[in-house]
Amino acid sequence: MPRIVMKFGGTSVADLDRIRAVARRVKREVDAGNEVAVVVSAMAGTTNQLVAWCQALSPLHDAREYDTVVATGEQVTTGLLAIALQEIGVEARSWQGWQIPIRTDNAHGKARIAEIDGAALIRRMGAGQVAVVAGFQGIAPTGRITTLGRGGSDTSAVALAAALRADRCDIYTDVDGVYTTDPRIVPKARKLARISYEEMLELASVGAKVLQTRSVELAMNEHVRVRVLSSFLDAPDDGTLGTLVVDEEEIVEKETVSGIAYSRDDAKVTLRRVPDRPGIAAGVFGLLADRAINVDMIVQNIAADGTTDLTFTVGKADLARAQAVLAELAPTIGFAGIDTDTNVAKISVVGVGMRSHAGVAGTMFRALADKAINIEVISTSEIKVSVLIAAEYTELAVRALHTAYGLDAG
Amino acid sequence: MPRIVMKFGGTSVADLDRIRAVARRVKREVDAGNEVAVVVSAMAGTTNQLVAWCQALSPLHDAREYDTVVATGEQVTTGLLAIALQEIGVEARSWQGWQIPIRTDNAHGKARIAEIDGAALIRRMGAGQVAVVAGFQGIAPTGRITTLGRGGSDTSAVALAAALRADRCDIYTDVDGVYTTDPRIVPKARKLARISYEEMLELASVGAKVLQTRSVELAMNEHVRVRVLSSFLDAPDDGTLGTLVVDEEEIVEKETVSGIAYSRDDAKVTLRRVPDRPGIAAGVFGLLADRAINVDMIVQNIAADGTTDLTFTVGKADLARAQAVLAELAPTIGFAGIDTDTNVAKISVVGVGMRSHAGVAGTMFRALADKAINIEVISTSEIKVSVLIAAEYTELAVRALHTAYGLDAG
Numbered sequence: 001m002p003r004i005v006m007k008f009g010g011t012s013v014a015d016l017d018r019i020r021a022v023a024r025r026v027k028r029e030v031d032a033g034n035e036v037a038v039v040v041s042a043m044a045g046t047t048n049q050l051v052a053w054c055q056a057l058s059p060l061h062d063a064r065e066y067d068t069v070v071a072t073g074e075q076v077t078t079g080l081l082a083i084a085l086q087e088i089g090v091e092a093r094s095w096q097g098w099q100i101p102i103r104t105d106n107a108h109g110k111a112r113i114a115e116i117d118g119a120a121l122i123r124r125m126g127a128g129q130v131a132v133v134a135g136f137q138g139i140a141p142t143g144r145i146t147t148l149g150r151g152g153s154d155t156s157a158v159a160l161a162a163a164l165r166a167d168r169c170d171i172y173t174d175v176d177g178v179y180t181t182d183p184r185i186v187p188k189a190r191k192l193a194r195i196s197y198e199e200m201l202e203l204a205s206v207g208a209k210v211l212q213t214r215s216v217e218l219a220m221n222e223h224v225r226v227r228v229l230s231s232f233l234d235a236p237d238d239g240t241l242g243t244l245v246v247d248e249e250e251i252v253e254k255e256t257v258s259g260i261a262y263s264r265d266d267a268k269v270t271l272r273r274v275p276d277r278p279g280i281a282a283g284v285f286g287l288l289a290d291r292a293i294n295v296d297m298i299v300q301n302i303a304a305d306g307t308t309d310l311t312f313t314v315g316k317a318d319l320a321r322a323q324a325v326l327a328e329l330a331p332t333i334g335f336a337g338i339d340t341d342t343n344v345a346k347i348s349v350v351g352v353g354m355r356s357h358a359g360v361a362g363t364m365f366r367a368l369a370d371k372a373i374n375i376e377v378i379s380t381s382e383i384k385v386s387v388l389i390a391a392e393y394t395e396l397a398v399r400a401l402h403t404a405y406g407l408d409a410g
Numbered sequence: 411m412p413r414i415v416m417k418f419g420g421t422s423v424a425d426l427d428r429i430r431a432v433a434r435r436v437k438r439e440v441d442a443g444n445e446v447a448v449v450v451s452a453m454a455g456t457t458n459q460l461v462a463w464c465q466a467l468s469p470l471h472d473a474r475e476y477d478t479v480v481a482t483g484e485q486v487t488t489g490l491l492a493i494a495l496q497e498i499g500v501e502a503r504s505w506q507g508w509q510i511p512i513r514t515d516n517a518h519g520k521a522r523i524a525e526i527d528g529a530a531l532i533r534r535m536g537a538g539q540v541a542v543v544a545g546f547q548g549i550a551p552t553g554r555i556t557t558l559g560r561g562g563s564d565t566s567a568v569a570l571a572a573a574l575r576a577d578r579c580d581i582y583t584d585v586d587g588v589y590t591t592d593p594r595i596v597p598k599a600r601k602l603a604r605i606s607y608e609e610m611l612e613l614a615s616v617g618a619k620v621l622q623t624r625s626v627e628l629a630m631n632e633h634v635r636v637r638v639l640s641s642f643l644d645a646p647d648d649g650t651l652g653t654l655v656v657d658e659e660e661i662v663e664k665e666t667v668s669g670i671a672y673s674r675d676d677a678k679v680t681l682r683r684v685p686d687r688p689g690i691a692a693g694v695f696g697l698l699a700d701r702a703i704n705v706d707m708i709v710q711n712i713a714a715d716g717t718t719d720l721t722f723t724v725g726k727a728d729l730a731r732a733q734a735v736l737a738e739l740a741p742t743i744g745f746a747g748i749d750t751d752t753n754v755a756k757i758s759v760v761g762v763g764m765r766s767h768a769g770v771a772g773t774m775f776r777a778l779a780d781k782a783i784n785i786e787v788i789s790t791s792e793i794k795v796s797v798l799i800a801a802e803y804t805e806l807a808v809r810a811l812h813t814a815y816g817l818d819a820g
Contacts, residue, residue, distance in 0.1 A: 016463060016466055016467060019467070020467070053486075053490055054489070054490070054493055056426055057426060057429070057430070057493045057494045057497060058493050058494070058496065058497040061493045061496070061497075062492065062493060062496055062503075064503070065489040065490075065492045065493045065496075065503070065504055066489070066493075067489075068485060068488065068492075068504050068506075069485070069486050069489035069490060069493075071485075072482035072485050072486050075478060075479070075482050075485075076460065076463075076479050076482050079464070079475040079476070079477075079478035079479035080463055080464070080467060080475075080479060082475045082478075083464055083467045083468050083471045083472060083475045083476075083479075084467045084468070086468065086471070086472055086475075087467060087468040087471075093472075093474070093475070094475055094478050096478075096555075098508070143509060144509075145506075
């Protein structure tokens with residue numbers, strides 16, 4: 001009998017009516033002959049309220065107590081959904097992280113799952129009982145409740161699917177799949193039927209926040225077939241709903257470019273007239289890494305006078321801290337000044353087909369040049385080309401690239 | 411080092427300011443050199459909301475899932491109070507029922523505590539850490555979360571005090587102690603410094619709802635010294651705060667009558683012209699007991715014609731069911747009719763001193779007769795005399811008795 005994991009986020013269980021709707025959708029999968037485990041988040045708004053209480057009592061609150069408080073949100077949803085399922089004749093029971101157990105490390109507030117013992121669930125599911133599992137939480141070696149950090153319910157679902165050796169992990173969310181780009185910018189954006197883990201990761205990292213990055217990494221490592229679909233559409237599941245995230249091998253028709261992503265979360269930093277000596281870059285980026293500041297794109301232009309302009313991007317949220325770190329370095333390195341620019345956007349084209357197709361970057365540069373959009377920084381990976389441009393051109397650039405790569409719906 | 415358990419109900423932890431106030435009060439006990447465990451309820455209103463959700467999804471919801479949902483209320487309070495304590499420099503950690511563990515039976519929604527393993531808490535408390543314990547909950551032999559039923563946090567506190575061999579169990583509530591009667595009716599009512607478990611039980615059973623009955627029974631059996639005091643007064647604890655509930659032996663100055671209680675929760679039922687045969691009463695009350703309908707006061711008057719009027723009281727909430735049961739019996743027993751009256755009040759005088767003082771009942775009947783209040787039913791126990799009167803005379807009767815037994819404050 002096929003075994004599936006279904007995951008519903010906070011907006012999908014926001015109130016009793018939504019919970020009843022989730023119960024009906026679960027019943028449909030049970031009636032279709034599946035063994036089902038459901039992973040649920042807290043009802044929308046609940047987690048924010050609980051977090052706010054902890055913050056109000058102490059800005060530097062004990063992460064163990066924070067976990068104890070916020071994990072209750074998911075616990076409530078599990079019990080309510082189990083009741084809603086029983087009410088429509090579906091056998092079900094709730095499971096908290098510590099009951100299964102879902103073992104994590106001790107990193108409270110951002111714990112990582114170490115091991116899930118699926119034995120009890122598999123036995124109950126085999127006997128026809130739906131397992132309603134609290135997402136986002138686990139139990140530490142100390143016996144205390146842990147949480148996986150915001151968005152962690154996606155990771156719970158994928159990890160559970162791996163532990164249960166599920167045939168599929170359906171992530172129900174407020175969008176009906178992964179699109180070639182943001183439909184709010186490009187109305188002709190198309191829903192993708194399939195996308196590879198690698199592409200999904202690149203899209204997630206540049207701002208298409210459909211799935212939490214960690215959950216995609218985990219799915220890739222554990223070969224869990226993930227489907228992203230809408231919990232708000234009530235269409236019958238004929239197999240074409242949503243977007244399936246799978247191994248590259250499962251994608252027969254490989255598009256050169258699958259999607260265009262954008263992000264306005266970065267800031268550009270330029271160190272002017274840095275002495276062109278070995279070890280300078282290592283000094284700068286080593287110290288930033290030590291202070292847990294992620295650096296993304298990096299370019300360096302050597303001038304004739306033996307100095308160089310060193311440009312890179314950091315998250316806008318980290319900019320002030322990055323400036324402080326760089327100010328520390330100024331005396332030892334000796335550069336002329338620091339320029340920063342938060343008015344930038346990163347535009348990326350992503351596709352596993354790039355591996356076998358030349359000219360992808362050229363198409364991008366030409367399309368942007370045709371619209372007179374200046375490229376400030378360029379970076380590439382095996383399946384992605386990203387450029388940094390002035391933020392005001394974001395929509396124009398996304399639309400131009402969507403057309404240039406032939407992604408517009410017919 | 412003295413070891414105490416402090417218990418705070420829902421109104422005492424209703425919001426963050428109240429939780430901070432509780433933290434300060436706990437700190438005072440820690441600073442005074444006590445090892446402290448704190449038992450908390452859910453924030454006022456939370457449990458009602460959670461119960462309402464379960465009810466709305468299914469009137470006949472699974473009690474196991476109900477317990478999973480409602481137990482979260484206490485869990486939230488434990489985490490928040492632990493954070494509030496740490497914020498003012500008091501070492502603390504939260505404990506859920508399953509973590510201690512507080513083992514109960516499988517009677518979900520109204521579980522009874524079977525055993526508390528106090529070892530881990532005693533060790534931590536000995537090392538200076540305050541234990542913040544979720545009231546109202548435990549873990550069943552099945553590994554599922556149980557709740558003790560409404561008001562169960564008092565029982566949690568007393569059971570924990572017994573398991574920890576605590577020197578005292580302080581129950582903080584919204585009244586500042588146990589009074590000779592309801593101060594809203596008798597402004598001259600006095601706060602009692604001490605009261606025996608037995609008196610407290612009799613007062614609780616007739617409507618002075620300061621402590622949950624089960625918690626008093628448990629305290630009596632385990633010899634836990636319980637103190638009832640207000641969480642809203644911020645007076646320094648000089649040892650005279652609240653009312654101490656203790657063994658009768660600890661009460662040196664035994665009052666003949668300690669308090670006057672009243673209840674309007676009863677209904678009077680009269681079976682008219684019941685044949686006066688052996689076994690009739692057994693048939694009536696046996697069947698009512700089988701249907702879990704509690705009968706309280708019973709009187710029977712034999713008439714000259716060989717029939718009898720059988721009068722008794724049941725809880726108003728049980729009246730409709732009691733009438734249905736009696737209707738079933740009518741053909742076999744053969745009585746003339748059923749009269750019911752919900753417009754009655756039960757007034758009780760309670761005091762361990764009655765055991766050694768005659769004339770207590772006589773004083774009661776005289777005081778009521780002086781006010782022309784008709785007594786409909788009388789029942790007595792070793793330390794209590796109760797009468798049923800018309801409800802409209804409740805306040806008049808309570809005031810008259812309070813004066814007659816010399817309880818008015820000077």
